[in-house]
Amino acid sequence: MTSLATQTRDTTFLCAEGVSHVYPDGVQAIADVSLSLAPGSFTALVGPSGVGKSTLLRILGGLLKPSSGAVSLRSSPPHLSPDPVGIVFQRDNLMPWRTAYDNVCLPLEVQGVRAPERVQSLLELVGLDGFAHSYPSQLSGGMAQRVALARALVHRPELLLLDEPFGALDALTRERMGQELMRIWHAMPVTVFMVTHSITEAVRLADEVLVMTGYPGRITEHVVVNLPRPRELSLEATTAFQKLVMDIRAAIEEAGV
Amino acid sequence: MLLLALWQVLTVVGGYDRFILPGPLDVWEQFSIVATDGRLLRHSLVTISEVIPGLLIGFLVATPLGYLLARSPLAERLLSPYLIASQAIPVIAIAPLLTIWVRSTYWSRVLVAVLVVFFPILINVIAGLRSVPSELYELMQSLRATRWQIFRQLEAPAAMPILLAGLKVGATLSVIGALVGEFVQPKSQGLGFLLVTARYQFKTDLVFVVLLTLSAIALSMYGLVALAERWLLRWKRAT
Numbered sequence: 001m002t003s004l005a006t007q008t009r010d011t012t013f014l015c016a017e018g019v020s021h022v023y024p025d026g027v028q029a030i031a032d033v034s035l036s037l038a039p040g041s042f043t044a045l046v047g048p049s050g051v052g053k054s055t056l057l058r059i060l061g062g063l064l065k066p067s068s069g070a071v072s073l074r075s076s077p078p079h080l081s082p083d084p085v086g087i088v089f090q091r092d093n094l095m096p097w098r099t100a101y102d103n104v105c106l107p108l109e110v111q112g113v114r115a116p117e118r119v120q121s122l123l124e125l126v127g128l129d130g131f132a133h134s135y136p137s138q139l140s141g142g143m144a145q146r147v148a149l150a151r152a153l154v155h156r157p158e159l160l161l162l163d164e165p166f167g168a169l170d171a172l173t174r175e176r177m178g179q180e181l182m183r184i185w186h187a188m189p190v191t192v193f194m195v196t197h198s199i200t201e202a203v204r205l206a207d208e209v210l211v212m213t214g215y216p217g218r219i220t221e222h223v224v225v226n227l228p229r230p231r232e233l234s235l236e237a238t239t240a241f242q243k244l245v246m247d248i249r250a251a252i253e254e255a256g257v
Numbered sequence: 258m259l260l261l262a263l264w265q266v267l268t269v270v271g272g273y274d275r276f277i278l279p280g281p282l283d284v285w286e287q288f289s290i291v292a293t294d295g296r297l298l299r300h301s302l303v304t305i306s307e308v309i310p311g312l313l314i315g316f317l318v319a320t321p322l323g324y325l326l327a328r329s330p331l332a333e334r335l336l337s338p339y340l341i342a343s344q345a346i347p348v349i350a351i352a353p354l355l356t357i358w359v360r361s362t363y364w365s366r367v368l369v370a371v372l373v374v375f376f377p378i379l380i381n382v383i384a385g386l387r388s389v390p391s392e393l394y395e396l397m398q399s400l401r402a403t404r405w406q407i408f409r410q411l412e413a414p415a416a417m418p419i420l421l422a423g424l425k426v427g428a429t430l431s432v433i434g435a436l437v438g439e440f441v442q443p444k445s446q447g448l449g450f451l452l453v454t455a456r457y458q459f460k461t462d463l464v465f466v467v468l469l470t471l472s473a474i475a476l477s478m479y480g481l482v483a484l485a486e487r488w489l490l491r492w493k494r495a496t
Contacts, residue, residue: 084400085399086399099492110410
């Protein structure tokens with residue numbers, strides 16, 4: 001659980017400096033955002049709707065070019081030949097014409113890699129090896145989102161971006177998916193950046209929680225979560241957990257949104 | 258069957274002349290004649306030979322153009338006013354012009370069929386491509402997919418259901434197109450020619466035979482596309 005202060009250049013996996021973004025219609029989404037992610041860390045970004053959280057996520061993933069500022073991955077030049085990243089959205093966005101198995105295969109097909117054993121083991125990891133030949137229409141919301149997670153990891157990306165990944169699920173499934181995600185993250189060497197509306201979810205899952213507020217959005221608070229792992233759901237009952245949640249809530253409300 | 262019976266009863270009770278409203282039995286009799294002397298088959302084959310290329314060429318022109326219009330806002334702004342304006346002119350009004358410009362009887366008829374099927378297919382290609390969720394584009398982008406991979410693995414399959422719906426409409430319209438072409442260019446061949454001559458000769462029962470044959474062709478064209486759809490969209494049947 002590294003904090004920003006103790007990080008040196010070579011323990012930084014991803015670094016964003018002074019990133020701002022203005023959409024073509026003139027709306028400024030985010031302003032002067034700087035952050036760094038340690039390799040293998042889990043960072044959550046919380047904040048009110050519309051502050052530009054998803055915009056920042058897309059910029060970090062190289063899907064959107066920032067209007068100013070730069071994002072660099074490791075020591076590679078900024079977005080010269082960006083490596084593929086893994087991405088999971090609020091909606092599962094599975095291709096309805098592909099089976100679960102073929103959906104997970106997609107990133108490998110794009111890269112021209114044939115690795116059926118990887119697809120198989122990821123389906124096992126998300127607990128869906130029995131549903132390999134089911135179509136998305138035959139899967140429940142939680143199952144479909146697990147397939148989406150497997151798809152985001154099958155090409156072994158170094159960066160996994162999660163944009164409100166459990167936002168469309170019911171509360172119970174959401175909690176269970178959070179625990180699953182923890183388990184999968186422990187099993188794979190991947191740096192996770194997650195956007196969420198749920199402060200408790202952020203605290204339960206992340207090493208560090210970033211708070212974004214204001215219009216345009218700025219990062220106004222870094223909260224390091226020094227809770228022991230593995231974290232069980234019962235952790236939420238502890239005072240340490242609740243204090244962190246309260247602190248983050250206060251940071252959001254302080255901004256007056 | 259009930260409809261046929263009603264039709265027969267109507268002609269008998271109403272006492273209509275055969276050239277005003279022939280009964281199903283008259284039509285059947287006429288059908289047997291033209292079917293056995295080979296005339297029906299000959300004219301049908303001519304019409305079918307115009308319908309199929311008409312649909313295929315219409316599809317092959319409309320699909321890339323639809324792709325261009327859907328993907329390039331500039332192309333859409335430049336071309337769509339003309340495309341929409343061209344649709345305001347009924348094909349039946351341009352058809353005589355085409356027969357002047359295109360010397361070949363056959364190709365002028367095919368061209369009319371192409372014009373008729375072109376627009377619904379174009380519109381459906383555009384609608385199909387616009388139905389692709391933007392997040393799936395982002396997903397492909399996050400995998401650093403090439404333009405071709407995005408087309409092959411995302412756009413083509415995602416647009417397929419709506420494209421096929423347009424193709425079904427086009428399939429039935431292609432028969433109308435070929436018929437319009439034959440009306441304005443009734444040179445001794447095709448079901449349109451047979452229809453025109455039958456009408457002049459007051460052979461109303463033959464008119465009925467031709468109409469029924471035309472709907473049979475249109476239904477088969479539709480059926481062919483529906484069959485292709487069943488295979489291409491077999492994932493939709495999984496429940």
